[in-house]
Amino acid sequence: MRxxxxxxxxxxxPLLFVVSVVCFGLVKLAPGDPxxxxxTPNMHAExxxxxxxxxxxxxxxxxxxYHWLMECLSGxxxxxxxxxxxxFDQxxxxxxxTAGLMGISIALAILIAIPLGLIAGSNRNRFIDKAINLFAYIGISVPTFWLGILAIYLFAIKLHWLPSMGMRTIGQNSAWDIIKHGILPCAVLTFGFLASYLRYIRSGTISQLKEDYVQIQYAFGSKKSTVxxxxxxxxxxxxxxxxxxxSIGDLVTGALVTETVFSWPGIGSLGMTAVRGMDYPVILGITIFSALLLVFGNLLADILYGVADPRIKLGEVSS
Structure with a gap:
């Protein structure tokens, strides 16, 4: 493991070094002058x-x-x-x-996608499979910002069930108030993640149902749900x-559009504000932080491979 x-x-x-070089180069090539x-209007050229x-x-x-990289290495x-x-403090x-919003959205998407993907894959080309597939195609095709605006219009403006923006109501610090504000952005993000996960799980289920061990289980009298x-x-x-x-990298930047639509005070909205204001240090900081999370996510995936399937040796996963 070590x-x-x-x-x-x-x-x-070396991966992080290349990412830092590319990001710094793109920022320097971007139009505008920080x-x-x-x-100010009265400032002299000197x-x-x-x-x-x-x-x-x-x-x-x-x-x-070089100076920027040395400063980054020192934190x-x-x-x-x-x-x-x-x-760094920002x-x-x-x-x-952002982590709370994205973490809950990803967890909900996986919990819903696994049973739906299994059901769709085991009922290939049947009505329920086509219905789930249609749902997944809609989720992949619908832009996140449009779905967010539609949710605000329906549930916040028309029905007045949920707040339309922000993370808290001014003057209220209760957990329920935060939950109410998070329902709409969480639902929009979950819908987007769910569509992608469904396609992967359905495809994997169809492939696994052709394996010999499945037929052996049926031969021993196992029920379809058990298999x-x-x-x-x-x-x-x-x-x-x-x-x-x-998706670990998405914990930082995955909600960029959604946070902007719902005015959620996360890293996504911070990044959008930095882009609009040509705040290059913030853009670079968020990019490097996202790259670090992506590397950590890949490492976590390798470790979980060995936990999910003991036949896979950790040394073989990394090769």
């Missing part, structure tokens, strides 16, 4: 150049990258050009809101684990 973790971490170093965030020098923007790009992601607050403050939920489900957990590992 060798696996150490090997994966060593493999992640110095403009500090410029003052503008002094600001540029203080920010290190008058140096070559590779020198700027300093820089300061926001908009609100002048530490980028990300940490927003993590609970599906006791034997087939164990084998389809592997692709689900892969999706779960890849």
């Amino acid at each position: 060798q696996l973790i150490a090997r994966r971490l060593l493999q992640a170093i 110095v403009l965030s500090f410029v 003052d503008i150049e002094r600001i540029r020098h203080n920010l290190g923007l008058d140096q070559p790009a590779y020198v700027q990258y 300093n992601l820089g300061y926001s050009l908009v609100n002048h607050q530490p980028v 990300i940490v403050d927003r993590i609970p809101a 599906l939920f006791r034997h087939v489900m164990k084998h389809i957990l592997l692709p689900v684990i892969t999706l779960l590992g890849l």
